[in-house]
Amino acid sequence: MKRFFIRIFAFVRKEIINVLRQPRLVLTLVLGPFLILFIFGLGFRDEAQALRTLFVVERDSPLRPYVEEYATTLGPQLVYAGMTEDLEAALRVLQNQEVDDVVHIPPDAAQIIDRQEQVTFTIYHNELDPTQAGYVEFAMNIYVDELNRRVLSELYRDRQEQATGMREDVEEAQEVVSEAREALQRDDLPATRQQLQALNRALERYGTDPEDQLEGPAGSDDADAPDTLADTTILSQTLALLAGLSRDADALDEELDDPQIEDTETYSATLAQIDQDLQELHAILTTVEEVPAPVLLSPFLIETVNIVPVDLEMADYYTAGVLALLLQHVAITFAALSIVQENLLGALRLFQVAPVSPFEILVGKYLSYIILIGAILVLLTLLIIFIMNVPMLGSWGQYALVALAVTFTSLSYGFLISLLSTTMSQAVQASMIMLLASVFFTGFFQGLDLLMPWTGVISWALPATYGRIFYEQVMFRAMPVSQFLMLGLVLIGGVLFAVNLIVLRSRMVRH
Amino acid sequence: MNEMAIRTRGLRKQYKKEDAVRDVTFDVAAGSIFGFIGPSGSGKTTTIRMLTGIEKPDDGEISVLGQPPAKFDQRMRGRIGYMPQNFVLYPDLTVRENLNFAASIYGMNLRRSKEMKTALELVELVEHQHKPVNQISGGMQRRLSLAATLIHSPTLFFLDEPTTGIDPVLRQKFWQRFKELQADGRTLFITTQYVSEAAYCDQVGLLIAGRLLTVDSPEGLRMQAYGGDMIRAETAQHISDGLILDLQEETYVRSVMRRDPHRIEIGVEEAGTDIARLIKWFEARSTALTFVEEYVPSFDDIFVSLVKRHRAGE
Known part of the structure; x- marks a missing residue:
C-alpha cells in the first residue's frame, strides 16, 4: 500500500x-x-448604442416641421443626422456606414391619415450582426411608439382646452335651466320660455355637426393636418349630447308656446332631465380637463425591482x-x-x-x-x-x-x-x-x-x-x-x- | 550460472505481415552478461520489447525469471530494469528530479538519498544533478537514463544500446559497472551496435535481419569465424599464389588470406606451436619472414567473417 x-x-x-x-x-x-x-x-459602456439616423421627408410634407423637433428630443439613442428628400442619396450614405439607419416617411402621409389608415415609416439599416439588426429594429419600434404617444398627447391637450370652454357653456346652461325650472314651478310660463330661449342661445353652437366643432392639433392651421381624435374621443360624444340638449330645449320652447297648457308637470320632468344631463356632461368635461394626458395615453408604467441580493x-x-x-x-x-x-x-x-x-x-x-x-x-x-x-x-x-x-x-x-x-x-x-x-x-x-x-x-x-x-x-x-x-x-x-x-x-x- | 534467467524458443514477431524477428531461440544464464549484437534494424529492440513484455510475440515462447512476460505482476516488474534505446527523461525536470521519479515509480522507499548518490556517482552526474535535463549534453542524458535504470537495484537488466552515443572512456566505465553488477549476481541483457563490446559478454548473440545467426562465447565466435588462432606474417619477397596454395596444404593451417603482396594472415590450430612450424616452412622455401606474430582479430572482423559465411551458406 x-x-x-x-x-x-x-x-x-x-x-x-x-x-x-x-x-x-x-x-x-x-x-x-x-x-x-x-x-x-x-x-464596458453601460449604455445602448446611439443610432445616427437620417430622415427622408418630402419638402412639402406637413410632417417635415415636426421631424427635427421630435428626432432631437426622443432620446439619447437616436442621434439626428439630418433630413433629405432624396431616398437614394440617403441609402448611399447608409451604405458607406456614415449613418446607422435611414427613416423614410412616405410623401403622402397626411392623405393616408385622412383615409383613416396607418402611416408606415420604413427604416433602412446596414447591420451584418443579427443581434445588432434586432437592436436597431427594437430601438426604432420604441421610438415610433414614443412618437405616436407624443402626437396623441398634443392632440389630447388641445381637446382639454376645448373641454374647458364646453364646461363653461354647460355651467351657464345649468344656471339657465335652474332658473327655467323655478319659473315653471311658479307657473310663470313666459319667464320659463325666456330661460329656454336663453338655454338655446347657450347651446346654439353645438347644434351643428359635432366634427365641425373640433379642430386639428394645437398650433396647426393646416387643413391637411391629422385629426385622428375627431370621431373617437369623449368630446365628440359630448358634442353630440349637447346638440341633442339644444334640440330638446328648442322643442320644449315650442310646446310651451301653446296658451291652453294647464298641466306643467310633464314639462317640469323634461327640464329635470335636461338638468340631470347637464350635470352628467359637466362631470365628464371636468374629468377630461383633470385627467393628465400621460395618464390617459400611457395609463401603465413599469417599475422593475430586482430581488437578487447584489447589484452586479x-x-x-x-x-x-x-x-x-x-x-x-x-x-x-x-x-x-x-x-x-x-x-x-x-x-x-x-x-x-x-x-x-x-x-x-x-x-x-x-x-x-x-x-x-x-x-x-x-x-x-x-x-x-x-x-x-x-x-x-x-x-x-x-x-x-x-x-x-x-x-x-x-x-x-x-x-x-x-x-x-x-x-x-x-x-x-x-x-x-x-x-x-x-x-x-x-x-x-x-x-x-x-x-x-x-x-x-x-x-x-x-x-x-x-x-x-x-x-x-x-x-x-x-x-x-x-x-x-x-x-x-x-x-x-x-x-x-x-x-x-x-x-x-x-x-x-x-x- | 546454471539457472536460466531468460529462455526463448522460436520467437517470431511480424509488423505489417513482414518478419521483424523470426525463429529466435536462446538462453541467458542467471548472473551472466548476454550481448545481443546486430546492425541497426536487425530486430534487437523488437526482441528486447518482447522480453520485457512491451510487445507480444506472434509465435514462440518466452520465460523471464521463470515467468512469461505477459503474466508479470508488480513484484516481478520491480525485479526488472529497462533502459530503452531513446531517452525517457523529462526535459524540464532536473537530473535529480528525473532520477527521483524513476525511483518512485518503482516504489522505492522515500529515504533513498544514499541510493541516489551512488547512482549519480556511478554516471558522474553529481555535479550536474540540479541542472534541468534540457541543459545537459546527450551523453549526460544517456548516463542519467542508465542511472534511472539502476536506481532500484533490479535482478535482471534489459539495456537497449546503453553505450550508443557516449565517448569510449565512459563506455568503458559503463562496461566496468556492468561487470560489477554481474559480479553482484545480476543478469544483464545488453543490445549494442558496437561489435567490439562482445568481448565484455559471457554470451553473444548475432542478429542479422531478424534472424539469430549464432549464440556463443566471444572465444567461441572467434573459433567459428576463423577455426583457431590467427598469425600475421610479412616477407621481403613477393608472396606468390603458388606459395599460398602450398601453405594451405599444411595440416595445421586452417586458412590463408593475403593482405598485400608481402603480408598474409594465417589461421592455425594453435598459435603457440604453429609459429615455429611456419618459420621453418618459409625457410625451407627460401622465403625469409621479416615479421611474424599471433594476433587477436577484432570482433568487427569476426562479425564480418561470420556474416560473410552466413551469406555464403544461404
Missing part, C-alpha cells in the same frame, strides 16, 4: 514541478483571465462564466497534452515495464492537476475579490466544491482527448474545439433558453455549463448548488475516468 502511494506521489510531484518550471505559463494562467475581466470591466456590474456578472471556462479550459489543456507527451517521449513503454499501474498513473495525474489548478484558482480568486471587488455572497466551501467538480470532469475530458490523440497538435486542436463549443453552448454569451432544446445535449455535456450556473448561484445568490446538477457533473467525470482507465490499460497491454 505504501508503494501505491509512493508511485501516485511520483506523478503528482513530477507534473507539478513540470508546470512550475514554466513560470510564464503560470503567470499567464493567473493574470490572463484577471486582466481580461479587469479591462472588460473598465472598458457587467464585468462582475461575467466573472462566474469566466471562472468556469478557465477551469475547464486549463484542466482540459493540461490533461490533453499530458499523456500525449508521455507517449511521444516513450514513457508509456517504460511504464509498461515498471511496476506502475494505469490506475496509479491516472490518479497521480488527476491529483497533480487538481492541486495546480486549485492553486491557480486561489490566486485568481484573490485578485478578483480584492482588486475587482466582485461580490462573493455564498459559502467558500461550495465555491471550492464547484471548482473541484468542474476540474475533475474537465480533466476526464482532457485525458480522453490525450488518450485518443497521437500528436500534440491533435490534442491542442481538440482542446480548442472544446473551448469554442463552451463559448457558444454554456450560456456564457447568451442564455441557454435561447438555444433549441436539442442543443442541451452539448450544453449539459460541458463542465463549464455547470460551473457557470454553480458560480452564479454561490457567488451572487448565496444559494447552495443544485445537488441534482452536481451529481450529473460528477457522474460525467466518473464515467469518463472509467473510460480513460480502460483506454490507458488497453494502451499498456502487450501488442
Whole structure:
C-alpha cells in the first residue's frame, strides 16, 4: 500500500514541478483571465448604442416641421443626422456606414391619415450582426411608439382646452335651466320660455355637426393636418349630447308656446332631465380637463425591482462564466497534452515495464492537476475579490466544491482527448474545439433558453455549463448548488475516468 | 550460472505481415552478461520489447525469471530494469528530479538519498544533478537514463544500446559497472551496435535481419569465424599464389588470406606451436619472414567473417 502511494506521489510531484518550471505559463494562467475581466470591466459602456439616423421627408410634407423637433428630443439613442428628400442619396450614405439607419416617411402621409389608415415609416439599416439588426429594429419600434404617444398627447391637450370652454357653456346652461325650472314651478310660463330661449342661445353652437366643432392639433392651421381624435374621443360624444340638449330645449320652447297648457308637470320632468344631463356632461368635461394626458395615453408604467441580493456590474456578472471556462479550459489543456507527451517521449513503454499501474498513473495525474489548478484558482480568486471587488455572497466551501467538480470532469475530458490523440497538435486542436463549443453552448454569451432544446445535449455535456450556473448561484445568490446538477457533473467525470482507465490499460497491454 | 534467467524458443514477431524477428531461440544464464549484437534494424529492440513484455510475440515462447512476460505482476516488474534505446527523461525536470521519479515509480522507499548518490556517482552526474535535463549534453542524458535504470537495484537488466552515443572512456566505465553488477549476481541483457563490446559478454548473440545467426562465447565466435588462432606474417619477397596454395596444404593451417603482396594472415590450430612450424616452412622455401606474430582479430572482423559465411551458406 505504501508503494501505491509512493508511485501516485511520483506523478503528482513530477507534473507539478513540470508546470512550475514554466513560470510564464503560470503567470499567464493567473493574470490572463484577471486582466481580461479587469479591462472588460473598465472598458464596458453601460449604455445602448446611439443610432445616427437620417430622415427622408418630402419638402412639402406637413410632417417635415415636426421631424427635427421630435428626432432631437426622443432620446439619447437616436442621434439626428439630418433630413433629405432624396431616398437614394440617403441609402448611399447608409451604405458607406456614415449613418446607422435611414427613416423614410412616405410623401403622402397626411392623405393616408385622412383615409383613416396607418402611416408606415420604413427604416433602412446596414447591420451584418443579427443581434445588432434586432437592436436597431427594437430601438426604432420604441421610438415610433414614443412618437405616436407624443402626437396623441398634443392632440389630447388641445381637446382639454376645448373641454374647458364646453364646461363653461354647460355651467351657464345649468344656471339657465335652474332658473327655467323655478319659473315653471311658479307657473310663470313666459319667464320659463325666456330661460329656454336663453338655454338655446347657450347651446346654439353645438347644434351643428359635432366634427365641425373640433379642430386639428394645437398650433396647426393646416387643413391637411391629422385629426385622428375627431370621431373617437369623449368630446365628440359630448358634442353630440349637447346638440341633442339644444334640440330638446328648442322643442320644449315650442310646446310651451301653446296658451291652453294647464298641466306643467310633464314639462317640469323634461327640464329635470335636461338638468340631470347637464350635470352628467359637466362631470365628464371636468374629468377630461383633470385627467393628465400621460395618464390617459400611457395609463401603465413599469417599475422593475430586482430581488437578487447584489447589484452586479457587467464585468462582475461575467466573472462566474469566466471562472468556469478557465477551469475547464486549463484542466482540459493540461490533461490533453499530458499523456500525449508521455507517449511521444516513450514513457508509456517504460511504464509498461515498471511496476506502475494505469490506475496509479491516472490518479497521480488527476491529483497533480487538481492541486495546480486549485492553486491557480486561489490566486485568481484573490485578485478578483480584492482588486475587482466582485461580490462573493455564498459559502467558500461550495465555491471550492464547484471548482473541484468542474476540474475533475474537465480533466476526464482532457485525458480522453490525450488518450485518443497521437500528436500534440491533435490534442491542442481538440482542446480548442472544446473551448469554442463552451463559448457558444454554456450560456456564457447568451442564455441557454435561447438555444433549441436539442442543443442541451452539448450544453449539459460541458463542465463549464455547470460551473457557470454553480458560480452564479454561490457567488451572487448565496444559494447552495443544485445537488441534482452536481451529481450529473460528477457522474460525467466518473464515467469518463472509467473510460480513460480502460483506454490507458488497453494502451499498456502487450501488442 | 546454471539457472536460466531468460529462455526463448522460436520467437517470431511480424509488423505489417513482414518478419521483424523470426525463429529466435536462446538462453541467458542467471548472473551472466548476454550481448545481443546486430546492425541497426536487425530486430534487437523488437526482441528486447518482447522480453520485457512491451510487445507480444506472434509465435514462440518466452520465460523471464521463470515467468512469461505477459503474466508479470508488480513484484516481478520491480525485479526488472529497462533502459530503452531513446531517452525517457523529462526535459524540464532536473537530473535529480528525473532520477527521483524513476525511483518512485518503482516504489522505492522515500529515504533513498544514499541510493541516489551512488547512482549519480556511478554516471558522474553529481555535479550536474540540479541542472534541468534540457541543459545537459546527450551523453549526460544517456548516463542519467542508465542511472534511472539502476536506481532500484533490479535482478535482471534489459539495456537497449546503453553505450550508443557516449565517448569510449565512459563506455568503458559503463562496461566496468556492468561487470560489477554481474559480479553482484545480476543478469544483464545488453543490445549494442558496437561489435567490439562482445568481448565484455559471457554470451553473444548475432542478429542479422531478424534472424539469430549464432549464440556463443566471444572465444567461441572467434573459433567459428576463423577455426583457431590467427598469425600475421610479412616477407621481403613477393608472396606468390603458388606459395599460398602450398601453405594451405599444411595440416595445421586452417586458412590463408593475403593482405598485400608481402603480408598474409594465417589461421592455425594453435598459435603457440604453429609459429615455429611456419618459420621453418618459409625457410625451407627460401622465403625469409621479416615479421611474424599471433594476433587477436577484432570482433568487427569476426562479425564480418561470420556474416560473410552466413551469406555464403544461404
